Amino acid sequence: MKAAIRYQYGPPQLLSIGEVPQPVPEAHEILVRVYATTVNRTDCAVLTGWPLAIRAFTGLNKPKLPITGTDFAGQVEAVGQEVSNIKIGDKVWGFNDIGLESHAQYLCIAASGNVLAMPKNTSYEAAVASAEAAHYAVNFLNKIKLHAGQKVLVNGGTGAIGSAAIQLLKAMDVQVTAVCGTPHLAKIQALGADRVIDYTAEDFTQLNEQFDFVLDAVGKSTFFKCKRLLKPGGAYISSELGPGWQNIFLALTTPIIGGKKVIFPIPTDIKKSMLVVKELIEAGKFHPLMDRTYPLEKISEAFEYVGSGQKIGNVIIDLAD
Ligand SMILES: NC(=O)c1ccc[n+]([C@@H]2O[C@H](COP(=O)([O-])OP(=O)(O)OC[C@H]3O[C@@H](n4cnc5c(N)ncnc54)[C@H](OP(=O)(O)O)[C@@H]3O)[C@@H](O)[C@H]2O)c1
Known part of the structure; x- marks a missing residue:
């Protein structure tokens, strides 16, 4: 099978597309034909081994897993003899932040792992774009007590995490002010934000208004800059x-x-976040923001683009061929 491979931490140029043996599922595993995966910010960290803390999970001196990739959407081609919850032909999606070797035509994953039946009426691309960043957005918002009518400012509305967070907040009837650059104002409005601030025209930290929470989804601001925007008892999350x-x-x-x-x-x-997002997708309340699609052969280019910090939502790798 075709896969994106590297044997040391470093830049995207170290990745090459090679032929490797197709994995064989163990008794507790399923074999998935991957149709779509993404290159996301977590993949960049797993590729480069930076920040260093990630190496505690992915391998100290060199990556434990030579094939990159943390998420997938695809179809089950084989199941181990102990697997009873998933069957051949099922459409599934999954994510694991320390790596799943999903930048490949096939992967094996434990049936009890971070894998679920795909949300109904969703494409492979949309399913996989609802995994990594949506998981982080669910988890960031889980850390605060939110209720309808509260006001939240999301800095970085065009990011994968920011665009997911806006939709999660709107599903809770929270009032959302989102910050993004000029070219994407309409896109972010379409996600449901009540107000969109163009950061090239206005410094949001100078607003004469207060919020229950500020979510800095791209980590470009600081608590001290945002403190005046917070209501008494309010919180900053980055x-x-x-x-x-x-x-x-x-x-x-x-x-x-x-x-x-x-x-x-x-x-x-991760599995719990995926369940939250799956329910929202099926209720028509979550539509992942998607940017470019690359073939596997151009995955180094995809990594370069994602690493540039300019992507809008999610970058897809199409493995259908
Ligand atoms: N804590 C964790 O567990 C965890 C996990 C994953 C990722 N992360 C981090 O979370 C951050 C967000 O990840 P992501 O995948 O959502 O990001 P992303 O999709 O790569 O974010 C890129 C977007 O951010 C926008 N942006 C850049 N600078 C901005 C600014 N000053 N103000 C407003 N928007 C700005 C860019 O728009 P423009 O082109 O208009 O600037 C671009 O659309 C990354 O720094 C990543 O490393 C953290």
């Missing part, structure tokens, strides 16, 4: 560690001091 990893320190100290605080969201339970 997808990044912040300058000098300050968000970890602030998440430990600001709740003790009281008042406005930082929450550092550690994502957990």
Whole structure:
């Protein structure tokens, strides 16, 4: 089978497309023919081994898994003799943030792992674009007590996490103000944001308005810049560690001091997030934002693009051929 392979951490140029043996499922596993996968920001971290902390899971000196890829949507081609919950022919999707070797035509995954039947009436592309970032968005928002009518500002509405978060918040009837660049204002409005701020025309941190929460989905701002935007008791959540990893320190100290605080969201339970998103997709309340599609042969280009920080939502790798 065709797969994207590398044997050391480094830039996308280290990846090559090669022929490797098709994996054979163990008794507890399923074999999936992958039809779509993505290149996402988690893949970039697994590819480069940066931030270094990721190597505790993916291999200290070199990657444990030579094939890249963390998510997939495809069809089950074989099941191990112990598998009873999934059958041949089922359409499935899955995600694992430390790697699944899904940048390949086939993969094996434990039937009890982070794999679910695909949401009804969804394409492989849309299903796989609803995995990685949507999982993080669900987990970031899980860390706060949200209810209808509250006000949340999402910085980075065009990002994969930001665009997912806007839709999750709107499904909870929260009032959303989203921040993005000029070319994408209409796209972000279409996701349901109540108000969209163009960051090239206006500095959102200077708004004369307060929010229950600020979600910095692209990690480009800081708690100190956003503090004045928070209502008393409000919280700042970022997808990044912040300058000098300050968000970890602030998440430990600001709740003790009281008042406005930082929450550092550690994502957990991927399968649970996938179930939340699956339900929303089936209810017509979640439509992943999708950017470019690349063939597997151009996966290094896809990594370059995703690493540039300019993608709009999700970048798909089409493995249908
Ligand atoms: N904590 C975790 O567990 C975790 C997991 C995965 C990812 N991450 C991190 O989360 C961040 C977001 O990931 P993602 O995949 O959602 O990002 P992404 O899709 O790569 O975000 C790119 C988008 O961000 C926008 N953007 C860039 N600078 C901006 C700014 N100053 N203000 C507003 N928008 C801006 C870009 O739009 P323009 O071109 O208009 O600037 C682009 O559309 C990344 O930094 C990633 O490393 C964290």
